[in-house]
Amino acid sequence: MASKDNSVNIKSGGAKASGAYHHGDLRAAVIAAGLKRLEADDGGELGLRALARDVGVSATALYRHFPDKEALLDALADEGLRRLGARQAQAWLKAGGGRNGFKATGITYVRFAHEEPALFRLSFTRQMRERTVDVDNDGGEVAYKLLRAGVGEALPGVEDPDTAALHAWALVHGLAMLILDRRIEWDEEMVEQVVGLTFGGIC
Amino acid sequence: MASKDNSVNIKSGGAKASGAYHHGDLRAAVIAAGLKRLEADDGGELGLRALARDVGVSATALYRHFPDKEALLDALADEGLRRLGARQAQAWLKAGGGRNGFKATGITYVRFAHEEPALFRLSFTRQMRERTVDVDNDGGEVAYKLLRAGVGEALPGVEDPDTAALHAWALVHGLAMLILDRRIEWDEEMVEQVVGLTFGGIC
DNA sequence: CTTGCCATGTTGTCACTGTAAACATTTCGA
DNA sequence: TCGAAATGTTTACAGTGACAACATGGCAAG
Numbered sequence: 001m002a003s004k005d006n007s008v009n010i011k012s013g014g015a016k017a018s019g020a021y022h023h024g025d026l027r028a029a030v031i032a033a034g035l036k037r038l039e040a041d042d043g044g045e046l047g048l049r050a051l052a053r054d055v056g057v058s059a060t061a062l063y064r065h066f067p068d069k070e071a072l073l074d075a076l077a078d079e080g081l082r083r084l085g086a087r088q089a090q091a092w093l094k095a096g097g098g099r100n101g102f103k104a105t106g107i108t109y110v111r112f113a114h115e116e117p118a119l120f121r122l123s124f125t126r127q128m129r130e131r132t133v134d135v136d137n138d139g140g141e142v143a144y145k146l147l148r149a150g151v152g153e154a155l156p157g158v159e160d161p162d163t164a165a166l167h168a169w170a171l172v173h174g175l176a177m178l179i180l181d182r183r184i185e186w187d188e189e190m191v192e193q194v195v196g197l198t199f200g201g202i203c
Numbered sequence: 204m205a206s207k208d209n210s211v212n213i214k215s216g217g218a219k220a221s222g223a224y225h226h227g228d229l230r231a232a233v234i235a236a237g238l239k240r241l242e243a244d245d246g247g248e249l250g251l252r253a254l255a256r257d258v259g260v261s262a263t264a265l266y267r268h269f270p271d272k273e274a275l276l277d278a279l280a281d282e283g284l285r286r287l288g289a290r291q292a293q294a295w296l297k298a299g300g301g302r303n304g305f306k307a308t309g310i311t312y313v314r315f316a317h318e319e320p321a322l323f324r325l326s327f328t329r330q331m332r333e334r335t336v337d338v339d340n341d342g343g344e345v346a347y348k349l350l351r352a353g354v355g356e357a358l359p360g361v362e363d364p365d366t367a368a369l370h371a372w373a374l375v376h377g378l379a380m381l382i383l384d385r386r387i388e389w390d391e392e393m394v395e396q397v398v399g400l401t402f403g404g405i406c
Numbered sequence: 407c408t409t410g411c412c413a414t415g416t417t418g419t420c421a422c423t424g425t426a427a428a429c430a431t432t433t434c435g436a
Numbered sequence: 437t438c439g440a441a442a443t444g445t446t447t448a449c450a451g452t453g454a455c456a457a458c459a460t461g462g463c464a465a466g
Contacts, residue, residue: 049423060445065443126384163400164400170375170381171373171377178372181327197366197370252453260415263417263453267413271453
């Protein structure tokens, strides 16, 4: 059986072909529209009706593709994690792996949260309800594997790699969250310093 | 001028004196009821009507004491921060200050998040809008001062205390958040280990 | 004590939300 | 070709935060 493609396919313009009753790929279009709204991040809630209007479809049409609003948000969250993972992988490569790459990975994490606040928050603040997850394609799972592998390669001699990985993750995640909630202000240099303290050194 | 008492005063039973038109101290009662609901943490939203019913008052009565729902949530959030700060101070003292006290402070932070998930999340996830804050009484401000002082006393020889403080805060905050969102499971021993890595050692 | 002001609480209502049910249209396989 | 399945629409309903108009009772001035 063909595994259901869960990733977003931003294909056509989005609006359905002017008067057509059926849309073509509503699910993808809705997710794309949702992401756009999250990028705009007016701070307000993400309502079904507004989303449906963006896509040019009636509100209840969304229920043909998602059991409820939560499921829709889950899909958006998942896409968020996938993007985060992609950017991190990219940063890792660009820095040439190793300790530098690991640090870049961490900084990218925080920067992502700062640049896409609503998406980042949505992605993580979502109470992981049991969705039958295709483990190989789950954004969160991918990101963690990357992290764990990074620890292995960047800090080869560390005594407890799992603890170290958790430490690193918690650090960047906390930094990201504190910035999102405006407990502390975004400051690239500061982030580099704080992250470097753990990711660069041994710890 | 008398500074307005912003803290919660859980005095009487809560329900207004059986048939009395006026309540006595509705504001405090509402906050107390709100905290109770957050402790129960059914996961659902905190609605004005439910809250009003708990206190035995009509929904719109709340608007005599809070400009809008956000303000009410702000008050709850503030109380949450105050409680967190109190517990941390207590832990600090119990551990006799110093490096041990500092570590205890950090663990208490994470434990608090685990024990009062809804309250913790509410307290931090709230977009710090400009409320004219009585700085000396603001929960968050108090907590940060405590942290900053802790770094000073626990790690006297550290090169950049501000960065170290941020590091410590981000670490425990990230740990707390990841646990709340079920990215990682609560595990007292694990927390001690991870926190100890930074708070105990130098870093 | 009386009177009237004003803080506080209530009722009614509005726009908006997620979502369910019934109906319409299109696509696609037998 | 034809009917079933997939997809979209309309209508409706209960619940939400919020506002305006009205009711009540405590309290201070006369």
